[in-house]
Amino acid sequence: MRTVIAGGHGQIALRLERQLAARGDEVAGLVRNPEHAEDLRAAGAEPVVCDLESASVEEVAAHLEGADAVVFAAGAGPGSGAARKETVDRAAAVLFADAAERAGVRRYIIVSSMGADASLTEPPEGMDPVFATYQRAKGEADDAVRARDGLDWTVLRPGRLTNEPGTGKVLLGERTGRAEVTREDVAAVLGALLHAPGTAGLTLELINGSTPVEEAVGAVAGA
Structure with a gap:
């Protein structure tokens, strides 16, 4: 199985690349900075230099052939302003979906955010305005992906991410409640989702829990 990951140098993406390569899958990661290429090679992935903020649909589609x-795992990242939430978290996700359709790649998984909401026009009391823009951008990207008949999409919405060691056990479902989840476990769930076609068409929340990853993914795939 060949998987191409947008945001290939991100913390979740690098973990996913290592996991996919370890099980014998072929994996490539799109990166904006060519200096990150060696990190991808060390993870077992093929680096592909491509800036989703400036590339055309045709250029990206060529990389997906x-x-x-x-897997869309790109993000503007902490410290970025509202403008890049729009150009990366929303627009790049839509571009990547356009490119997948053009390249004939049906399976599309997007890493979203718990609480993503396209209707979030004003930040709730106490919420940082830039974070509100991020949540809206993620929600708009999710909606744009879910509207497509040409993709077998899955939207994954993790809880608060941590760098603690993976537990191998999660709670995965339509609604989980808010809690933490390790990036290692998010990557493990993404890897399992890639091999679980029964999860297409689902929007899933994810936190750490008590169910082994493969069992949790199997349960939602068969629901």
Whole structure:
């Protein structure tokens, strides 16, 4: 199985690349900075230099030719302003979906955010305005992906991310409640989702829990 990951140098993406390579899958990661290429090679992934903020649909689609699945794991990242939440978290996700359709890649998984909401026009009391823009951008990206008949999409919305060691056990479902989840466990769930076609068409929340990853993914795939 060949998977192409947008945001290939991100913390979740690098973990996913290592996991996919370890099980014998072929994996490539799109990166904006060519200096990150060696980190991807060390993770077992093929680096592909491509800036989703400036590339055309045709350019990105060319990088996706021959892939069995794609994962959008890109993000503007902490410290970025509202403008990049729009250009990366929303627009790049939509561009990546356009490119997947053009390349004939049906399986599309997007890493979203718990609480993502396209209707969030004003920040709730106490919420940072830039974070509100992020949540809206993520919600708009999710909606744009879910509207497509040409993709077998899954939207994954993790809780608060941590760098603690993976537990291998999660709570995965339509509604989980808010809690933490390790990036290692998010990557493990993404890897399992790639091989679980029964999860297409689902929007899932994810936190750490008590169910082994493969069992948790199998449960939602068969629900």
